[in-house]
Amino acid sequence: MYIMTHCTDSVAFLAEIAKTIPDMVEFDDEGVALGLKALRTQTIRKGNETLSILSLSDAELIKFKKLTTIKVISSAAKWQDIVTSLSAANKKIYNRIYDRTPIVVGGMDGATETITPPAIWAGFA
Numbered sequence: 716m717y718i719m720t721h722c723t724d725s726v727a728f729l730a731e732i733a734k735t736i737p738d739m740v741e742f743d744d745e746g747v748a749l750g751l752k753a754l755r756t757q758t759i760r761k762g763n764e765t766l767s768i769l770s771l772s773d774a775e776l777i778k779f780k781k782l783t784t785i786k787v788i789s790s791a792a793k794w795q796d797i798v799t800s801l802s803a804a805n806k807k808i809y810n811r812i813y814d815r816t817p818i819v820v821g822g823m824d825g826a827t828e829t830i831t832p833p834a835i836w837a838g839f840a
Contacts (some may be wrong), residue, residue, distance in 0.1 A: 716776050719789040721798050721808050722765045728784040736778050757837035761812045768797055768837040798835050 716824040722728050733740045733748035741749045751758075751769075766788075771779060780787060788805035791797045801809055817831045 716771055716773065717794040717797050718769050718771060718776065718787050718789050720767045720769065720785040721788050722785045723763055724784060725765055731782055731784045753818060759813055759836055764812050766809060766812050794837060
């Protein structure tokens with residue numbers, strides 16, 4: 716199962732998940748929580764807010780939904796469907812954090828091209 720989460724306080728989230736689900740967290744040699752295990756999640760940040768897409772087992776999903784420092788805003792069986800599964804209210808959160816404004820880039824020959832970021836920033840193999 717894939718879920719998308721919204722978090723407004725990453726420090727509080729990391730402290731909570733390190734305490735409640737430590738097997739999902741990378742720790743340094745002194746036991747300080749560094750973040751979620753790299754291959755399990757993809758995250759974007761805007762200011763203090765983050766959106767993350769995670770791949771979770773059913774057992775992990777049950778534990779994750781009990782966390783108080785994040786909100787699950789979407790879930791889907793395939794990661795490709797995570798954005799289309801957003802409610803209208805959660806789509807506003809998504810659009811606020813993940814800016815898809817077209818970007819004009821220039822090449823060395825002076826030509827410009829407009830690039831629009833994709834509908835979803837993540838991808839899982």
